[in-house]
Amino acid sequence: MNTPAATATALTTGQAAARLAEFTVVDVRSPGEFAGGHLPGAHNVPLERLDEAAGTLAAAAARGPLLLVCASGNRSAKGCARLAARDVAAATLEGGTSAWAAAGHPVERPAGARTPWPMDRQVRLAAGSLVAAGFVAGRFWRPAHWLSGAIGAGLVFSGVTNTCGMAAALARLPHNRPTGDVASFEETLARLAA
DSSP states (O other), X not given: OOOOOSSOEEEOHHHHHHTGGGOEEEEOSOHHHHHTOBOTTOEEOOGGGHHHHHHHHHHHXXXXXXXXXXXXXXXXXXXXXXXXXXXXXXXXXXTHHHHHHHTTOOOBOOTTOOOOOOHHHHHHHHHHHHHHHHHHHHHHSGGGHHHHHHHHHHHHHHHHHTOOHHHHHHHTSXXXXXXXXXXXXXXXXXXXXX
16 A cells, blocks of 8 residues: 555646646545536545545555545545545645636536536535524524524534535535436446456
């Protein structure tokens, strides 16, 4: 197995583009986000299933370097840390697919795929709507203010722990499921193992 660095190597879009052929690219976003556009040749292994795929990813890393990618670089950095704990080295893409596309690099989309909103935007909409609903409902029924307080506490917890339960819940909604020709998790693992 590879020996991990203390911290994940972060590559700029230019560095990643120059070396893209060397990497096995693993996109750790939800399947719906992945279907909306990803780096060429990327494999979709959602962050919440990374531990299930660790053995396959370790074998892929033994054949060549891994590049983990997400929308902004946050989830891929978490994925790199989780793999490093298992002695699997991986790099992360600074700024994620957002920076990649903004730099003018190509993005692949499966045939017939629709593009859902980015997860951070969905979380902001859901959290903001719930806080506003709690505030308005609280004018008529005081205990409803607790909804706003609970969402605020959840956002503080999310910031402190760098996790997001709301994003995990939203990722399971139908509009965030992939459409078009997207490989299943099992098919992705088989491709990575080949």
